[in-house]
Amino acid sequence: MKPFNLLQHESPSDFKRMTGLSKEDFEKLCCKVELYIQSQKCINPLRKRGVKPSKLFINDCVLLTLYYLRHYPTFVNLASVFGISESYCHKIYVRYARIIAKSETLPNRKALIDTPPETLIIDVSEQPIERPIKHQKDYYSGKKKTYN
Secondary structure: OOOHHHHOOOOHHHHHHHHOOOHHHHHHHHHHHHHHHHHHHHHOHHHHOOOOOOOOOHHHHHHHHHHHHHHOOOHHHHHHHHOOOHHHHHHHHHHHHHHHHHHOOOOOHHHHHHOOOOOOOOOOOOOOOOOOOOOHHHHOOOOOOOOO
């Protein structure tokens, strides 16, 4: 994984394999995210008082988010690639995942069925946990007390 300034010189097929989007779609997404951030700053200009500017550009933050959603590496690995701390990497991911979800507005269900979208980002991080269906009493003692 490379930061955006090194990754943009890769071939279009390699770029798509790394991020899941073509270069054109990635640029459009970055523009939408930047417009959303600017609109939020206009709505509440005092919100960013006393906050240090980020070490990463918007392109790198979007790239970090998309790469995490596509490959699910640990935040330690992502942080070392981008030269930031693990906690700051997680903070960027959470923030930009919400921004991407808000900036990419989807029409209602009927419109999606009539004209399917060309590109869609799906987060599959929540998976059901397999639990025993039969003989659950074998695993449950009946105690609800906490031990001190």
